[in-house]
Amino acid sequence: MTPTADPTQKRPLGGVLSVEGLDALLRQLQDRGYLVIGPIVQDGAVTYEPIASHQDLPRGTGDEQRPGMYRLRRRDDDAFFGYASAPASWKRYLFPARSPLFRAERSEGSIQVDDTPPVQPRYAFVGVRSCELAAIAIQNRVFLDSNHPDSTYAARSKDLFVVAVSCSDPAGTCFCQSMGTGPEAQAMFDLRLTELVGGSEHRFVVTPGSPAGEQVLAAVPHRPATPADVTAATEVTQRAKERMGRSMDVTDVHDLLLRNREHPRWKDVGSRCLACGNCTFACPTCFCSDSEDANELGTGAAVRTRAWASCFGLDYSSMHGGTIRTTIPGRYRQWMTHKLATWFDQFGTSGCAGCGRCITMCPVGIDITEEVKMIQESDRVKTTGEMQ
């Protein structure tokens, strides 16, 4: 995956893949030693799992997403990529829910530490949406661009091959367009597909975004794209933009949230929020973790594991003397102001890619775009009330 591609550069026309060509592409990636992960339908949802061929893909499947609700629906066409973002993001491959850190055992007066990192597969992600690439870029920034890059994240992401797919049918909870993160990937992909399903020929307009992508494409049967193909692909993106489910006005959001730390809306949202943490685990940019210690029964050896953590948990802000963020309004406020405001101060980017997962996956349908709107609208309302 190449992180930079100059979007101002004149775009190559690229090529056109048939459905058989898509299969050849998947085979080509497998032949090059990649573990190919792509969308499948499982337990009533689209999810990203290892795939063998186009037969595994969610053909003819769309989705419906609203605050607190996700359902699959039957499309009236045969599109392979006609759904929006899947409930579980790619995060679980690059930053798994649990990963081993080390095992330490006492032996004859010394302590033996085994911290050999597990062998990582080389991943090829197929069907990555533009917002998801933006989210991966945000996590790259968090985990890699620091004085102490995260070695396990680096090992998982360094050989990543990305086949992006342009969105055709944004969900009701999508708002990438207003976040400037979609619906068509502009960078960070090796290949980008735009699916053209209506009409005489089910095909994919394919655009390489890196030398690796060019090499793979060269090894896969395809025909050159005609101006008509390119126009049709542009129309897919245009239609997607017109059907964006939600939007967020982010022009002033950093300062807005920081000058409204005492806004009554925090208490209002806190009265609905369950502090269950679902939004943070579903969010493709949330990166918090905790280390968990366990002991083996027979040997007494200590095993340390890194595991996902959520700022909605009480123990998250527990330190000497007690828990700092005791109220649910306080925790929701911490989460949202971090995403949309202090993330800029910390990492120089927004913490939100506009994928809408936190909205869809919230059991009580709390909607980050709505919460911002409410604060925006009453920005000048005098506020009272204390929160911890």
Add this chain to the structure above:
Amino acid sequence: MSEATKPKLAVWKFSSCDGCQLSLLDCEDELLQVVGAVEVSYFLEASSAIAEGPYDVSLVEGSITTEHDIERIKEVRRLSGILVSIGACATAGGIQALRNFADVREYTSTVYAHPEFISTLKTSTGIADHVKVDLELRGCPIDRHQLLEVVTALLSGRKPRVPTHAVCVECKKRGNVCVLTEHGTPCLGPVTQTGCGALCPSFNRGCYGCFGPAENTNIDSLTSALRATGMQDRDLVRVFRTFNAWSPAFRAAGEKVAAGGVTQ
């Protein structure tokens, strides 16, 4: 470890079904190692041999339902170093705490041929209502991984990790679909304490709340969401009144619905 330095473990039973004690016996792979590491001094479910106290660690199953129980739990407390209450009965009064919502005399006269021989308290309550408890393991029944975590932590002298956050946390870590948002199946996971490994949602069922209320008790908001799945008030009261009916948060949630308190 020599016999002399092995910590002494006792397992006590009050009003309960024995399911939690069975979880200890159910640790098949690990049981021999546990028995190797501790001296099981009192465990009638497993052995009739009784070694005298005091005991370093006592696991207490069951709820307090008689005057005699009250005396006995005080004695157990006196004999125990660390007292761990295990299971929904010991931590919240169990399913038998349904009597707390009714008239126990009516129950006994319905169930027993000679209710006059039954000497029982009006309520079924958890151990912590009567003596100081050092650690609670929730669940109906408890989770054997949590039990082993307690045993291994105490053996190595660290604090056991028994998280108090919601089942959802574990459900998401396991990569399950969310049955509530993705299937529309009622689920108590968001307000139930983790510990079971999100067992029911992993099999496409909603969580039944076996581990009692989680640390965050914003249950009224979930009640509204459950109503939206089509649950009626009668059913809502019932889901809060199962194994952990008498836990303060579930009790309050059920009472609120029963009184018509939580609407949209």
